[in-house]
Amino acid sequence: MSVIWQKVWSDVWGNKVRTMLAVLSIAVGVFAVGAIFGMSDQLVVGMDTSHQAVFPSHINTFLMDRIDRDTALALKKNEGVEDVEVLDQVTVRYKINPEDEWGRGAVILRDDYEDQIYDVVQLKEGEWPEGDGIGIERLSAQFFDLDIGDEVIFEMDKTDRALPITGKVRHPFVPPPQFGGDAVFFVDADGMERFNVTEEGFGQLSNVDASRLAQGQLSPFNIPQGEFGQLLVRVEPYSLEFAKEVGSEMKDQLAKENLEVAVTFYQDPEEHWGRIFVEGLNVVLKVLAVVSLFMSLILVLNTITALVTQQTDQIGIIKAIGGTTFTVIKIYLAGVLIFGLLALFVSLPLGAFLAFGITKWFLNLFNIDYEVFQISNRAIVLQVFAAIAAPLIAALWPVLAGATITVREAIASYGLGGDFGSSWLDRTVERVGQRLLSSSYAMALSNMFRRKGRLILTQLVLVTAGATFLMVMSLSSSITHTLDNDLGRRGYDVFLNFDDQYRIDRAVQMAEALDEVEKAEVWFSHSATLLREGQKLKEAGLGADLIGIPMGSDMYQPLIVAGRWLEPGDERVIVIGRETADENNIQVGDTVTLDLAELGDDEWQVVGLYQVIFGGGFSTDAIYAPQQAVFDATKKNNQGSQLYVRTRFHDPDYTAAVDDQLRGEYIGRNMDVFFGQTIHEIREQALSQFGITINMLMFLAVVVAVVGGIGLMGSLSISVVERTREIGVMRAIGARSASIMGMFVMEGVLQGVFSWLIAVPISLIVGRALANALGQTMFEANLDYHYNFQAVIIWLVMILIISTLASVLPARSATRISVRDSLAYA
Amino acid sequence: MNTTYTNGHVVQVKDVVKSFPVGDGEITVLKGISFQVKGGEFVSIVGPSGNGKSTLLNMITGIDRPTDGEVVVTGREVHRMSENQLASWRGENVGIIFQFFQMLPALSLLQNIILPMDFANKYTPKERRERAMHLLERVDLADQAHKLPSMVSGGQQQRAAIARALANDPALLVADEPTGNLDSRTAGDVFDLFSDLVEQGKTMLMVTHDKELARRVPRVLEIIDGKITRDEYVGGAEWAGY
Ligand SMILES: Nc1ncnc2c1ncn2[C@@H]1O[C@H](COP(=O)(O)OP(=O)(O)OP(=O)(O)O)[C@@H](O)[C@H]1O
Ligand SMILES: [Mg+2]
Secondary structure (H helix, E strand, O other): OOOHHHHHHHHHHHOHHHHHHHHHHHHHHHHHHHHHHHHHHHHHHHHHHHHHHOOOOOEEEEEEEEEEHHHHHHHHHOOOEEEEEEEEEEEEEEEOOOOOOOEEEEEEEEOOHHHOOOOOOEEEEEOOOEOOEEEEEHHHHHHOOOOOOOEEEEOOOOOOEEEEEEEEEEOOOOOOHHHOOOEEEEEOOOHHHHOOOOEEOOOOHHHHHHHHHHOOOOOOOOOOOOEEEEEEEEEOOOOHHHHHHHHHHHHHHHHHOOOOEEEEEEOOOOOOOOHHHHHHHHHHHHHHHHHHHHHHHHHHHHHHHHHHHHOHHHHHHHHHOOOOHHHHHHHHHHHHHHHHHHHHHHHHHHHHHHHHHHHHHHHHHOOOOOOOOOOOHHHHHHHHHHHHHHHHHHHHHHHHHHHOOOHHHHHOOOOOOOOOOOOHHHHHHHHHHHHHOOHHHHHHHHHHHHOHHHHHHHHHHHHHHHHHHHHHHHHHHHHHHHHHHHHHOEOOOEEEEEEEEEEHHHHHHHHHOOOOEEEEEEEEEEEEEEEEOOEOOOOOOEEEEEEEEOOOOOOEOOEEEEEOOOOOOOOOEEEEEHHHHHHOOOOOOOEEEEEOHHHOEEEEEEEEEEEOOOOOOOOOEEEEEEHHHHHHHHOOOOEEEEEEEEEOOOOHHHHHHHHHHHHHHHHHOOOOEEEEEEHHHHHHHHHHHHHHHHHHHHHHHHHHHHHHHHHHHHHHHHHHHHOHHHHHHHHHOOOOHHHHHHHHHHHHHHHHHHHHHHHHHHHHHHHHHHHHHHHHHHHOOOOOOOOOHHHHHHHHHHHHHHHHHHHHHHHHHHHOOOHHHHHHHO | OOOOOHHHEEEEEEEEEEEEEEOOEEEEEEEEEEEEEEOOOEEEEEOOOOOOHHHHHHHHHOOOOOOEEEEEEOOEEHHHOOHHHHHHHHHHHEEEEOOOOOOOOOOOHHHHHHHHHHHHOOOOHHHHHHHHHHHHHHOOOHHHOOOOHHHOOHHHHHHHHHHHHOOOOOOEEEEEOOOOOOOHHHHHHHHHHHHHHHHOOOEEEEEOOOHHHHHHOOEEEEEEOOEEEEEEEOOOOOOOOO
């Protein structure tokens, strides 16, 4: 081996600070790429794999009425139906301690736990539910702090019963409870008979059940054994269109047997439903990872440019004694390769562990087990590329520029960059500096401009870091702002859902009788199915709630994305969800038909489309209409089930107290509150859902800031080495350590502040586009953009801290240079 | 060895003109220089500062190209060769000794001397090491072989540079003010070394301002204002110096 490799090694090993900085620069970018691409790959694959493993049904139909097993299984004979499974699901109220308030939960009954076909639930601990023993969904157990052996009190007609938890079960489709889901319980076929069905899970059955109860068909305790309210179906061969065809066919057939479908969900058997929570975020994260990698590469470029410039005379010698251009290229690229390998060595495992860690946490949140350590191959390939190939490419330009330098140029020491003092800009900077600043600050300023190439590259990194930080901060404040606006469209503090329809005037009067209540309002809702222009939609009907809103109500107004909101004077007009409209090609101005079951069909005009900003992915669509029009259509008057209350003060404790008081009042008058929430509880749920996004964005903002700091540190270290002789001379003429240190720290801080000045306008210009892109991927609506001016100050403080810290190390090494060293150097 | 060149001349410089662009115009530093150096000659080049001595040496070593004229060194047309050809050629045929910075700071003296042999791919690795050690002995630095350049004195560095210039046993040695940085005693030692080398058959070209040394060189070439104003075989005669 040639002794020249000894030089490569000494360059790497001999200057540990430079090596550390170069390795760190590369490693940060590689780490970000590895962690993020690794995570996003594993996340999507993990979700989909787990999804596919439970044999997801293609069609999930909820019935208005109950069906017996034989009638349901007869559907198997339909063309294209692979198999049919029956099950049931009811909404119940439960509590843990007798003195607690009722909470809302869902109870699921599977026909045969040992022999499930679709949407398979898994036993994780204990036993399958049997008799009195109930199962609890694993996430619910975790979130509500329940365990096997605990007893849960369920509301069953007049006598409530406590039932023991005997098993923990995983249900593949429960959203994370912290996103606002209900507790989920499981019972066996006998168990279901105990539950007094006050309302079906999707809100459609209450009226039906009430009428059946009145007719004495159903005992208040029982759901008749062997009858089911829900069907799971798979079609063969699968396509969404075919599933919808089969679904419609089924609906027609059931209708002939007087069985009405409440709502049908079509489910992709390959893609997990939680994807929507990660896909938008993934895009932003990937962009940021690529940005950090790009910054890493600029740092590599900067370091190698400096190295080559500094070693121009060595290159001259090498060439004078017989080394060729190729020899020189080899020497420096080998150095870069070593930096890259070291960086890979550090960042590959770190990235892989973080990717796995985040994936595991995320998947666990979505109720997916992820215990075996895994690595994404694509992430490894990307990391190897990012650590080896990308730095080599980035270094190619300075290395070529240095290697093709002729011996004469090298000896004359006409380096790569131009020296300070020639251009108009330099002179201006010098003059301004001398006029405004004391001499050592003026020196820091002109030092900063001395190597323009490096200044530009360092600024590029710092500006990118700053702009990214500001944009991410603005992104997160836009999310909060969007949320705030959505909450701001709600004029209520407390929402209560009664177990039945009650007289509006009475309910309002009772609420407004309280001093703490400023205003109360009751809304009426009725289940409805949306048909288009009198035509039955090709697929089975869309289940929805038609909600009658008192005109002039200021309790809630969703985000309108097309058309307008309801106005006084409106009659048979509705505002529907944008997604529903898109899926069915309904435009503002179209006339649609609402099928109100036994009340017949009616024509309504769509005047606006709204967008849901947050809320579970499983709720049925709300269709908003003027209350009087809904009353007219349903032949009802002065009754409703949804109470909205605005309190006099709005702090969390106050509203919670009012909530309690109201419940007490109503229950005292036999008006049972089925479910209620204060605005603060809604806010908390929404924040925990968006907190994930915000935290991830923050994490990357920090990574980017760190890269900026490393970049500045590298740049200043190079500056110290280059000016060794100058520092020696300053020493010789009596400069104290403090002034040398001050000079470098000042230069670093100036660079930081300078980059801040540039980053702010850039983030102002680009930030909105990024926020819109994120809004579109996450909600299919633009975020309510909110530039975070606070972050501008935060970044200024951060950049001051970062640049001071980044300067201290190089500045300290500058103070260690003695006069003798500086002369021995040459 | 290497003595069978055209007419036995190691260096042939013919009508060499060299101009540099300066601002809008250009200055002509070498204004038509012609001379020849035979194998085994020891030539000192003298002249006032800024008159083109280093420029002339650069023409001979191929470090720079003439604007006009021909330079043939060790039988090769230096002015026609590419940078990479020049690098390999120099490595084998010309040993260069500079006034300042010489050694790669990351390598020991011994490694610095092995380096040209590595580049030229001459000798086996074992021979390279032995030869480098032998050259260091010759310049009286054997005990410093494993030190880094920064750990030895200026004179020792200069001697190591001479050892390195000899690494591939080149026919021609070119030195630009090799003693400019040294005290007179050390300078004398270095000069004695050169004389020994010439006696052993090397051809030596040396630019110097040191009148003591110049006086001891057999042939003196004086360059003033880009022209040869004197070319004499003085061999110890009186010279005023600059
Ligand atoms: N690359 C260049 N570009 C422009 N002018 C140059 C260049 N190299 C040399 N010169 C000029 O050519 C002239 C001769 O320079 P040279 O270095 O050959 O002088 P010298 O005789 O070696 O002087 P010294 O004794 O001081 O070393 C000088 O005026 C110098 O400024
Ligand atoms: Mg000179």
